[in-house]
Amino acid sequence: MMKPSIEIDIYSDPICPWCYIGLKRFQKAQAQRPHFDVKIRWLTFQLNPDMPDEGMDRQHYLDTKFGGRANATQFYSQIAAAGISDGIDFKFDLIQKTPNTVDAHRLSLLARDQDKQDEVMECLFESYFLEGKNIGEREVLLSIADETGLTGAEEYLNSDQGHEDVLFTDQNARSLGLTGVPCFIVNRQHILPGAQSPDTLAQMLDIGFQQLNEEA
Template sequence: MKKTSIEIDIYSDPICPWCYIGLKRFQKAQAQRPHFDVKARWLTFQLNPDMPDEGMDRQAYLDKKFGGRANATQFYSQIAAAGLTDGINFKFEQIKKTPNTVEAHRLSLLAREQNKQDQVMERLFESYFLEGKNIGERDVLLTIATETDLTGAESYLDSDQGHEDVLFTDQNARSLGLTGVPCFIVNRQHILPGAQSPDTLAQMLDIGFQQQNEEK
């Protein structure tokens, strides 16, 4: 059977735990529709667009965002429970700094040029949420680039390439009314917000499949 190409734009941020859960559920949805040719494009959305370049101490960030450790613990315990159902054992306690994610998004752009964006995004999620690494640091990003066989990452990160693209995509998402991630857009028309269930995401792929066939 000839595969049908379906374009899925995914707005996300690699420090968003629901985006990591959304990735796992999206992978399960793809497994339910193995005869579909799904082309995912990861797009920038910053959870913290005003984050200092150097990031922020994790506890200070949680205190500012949630008004105290108790509220933060309750919030993340719910996410941890959801993650376990999708095979993610979040290690929130290992995270020492909440980073600025512009550089991580730039690395994702480089990966898209080399058709390795899915792999890089997954490693960004794993590095932050499972290994507690600061994905705002250049050395961490270069390690991810090496692990995913990206070429030219060092010179790319040393340049300004992709920086304006990252900021523009983030600002454009907000101008379109996007307030949270993940958000999936099918063939640049149908919007599905949130980390939906694999079954719901599979139905999203069905919509894309039907649309592509109607346009033939």
């Protein structure tokens, strides 16, 4: 009989820099608990649910969201500093467009069905934050699908599959009071918001492990 896994649901958006930092910190937490069997499920949250399908010019987006270049520069410089400490060299200057992420989330859903969701999410983060690619573009998503070994991605993305699931999950998160990401949920019960430290995330895994033992 197989042992049950610690279930970790992660609400995120692949254009959220703190979600990328949260992933790196969670990987460090897993390295601290190498004997834990962990099953991750990535769930949809859109930072910009009203983003046009074609996305938005990056500078216009920053001016609109942060009220000017100076405020945006200060905000992202703090994120860049945090990223360096976690092994991420953010290339914000390469980003030309802030995309609509519905199709990126749809690709993540397809990847979940093929047990490749972790790989696809990390590739989405890398493509956007390290290479400045527009992950709202179909060609970029198909390249990620090819790189991670997904099958049927072109047919899937050309259909409406997953679209309603993405919108429903996003709206459901908001109805539950979620206002930002990343957000970690352990065994669908214990909630830990934010890109917490590896030690805190390791303690989260301990809670999940203890719960499984109590239920065994």
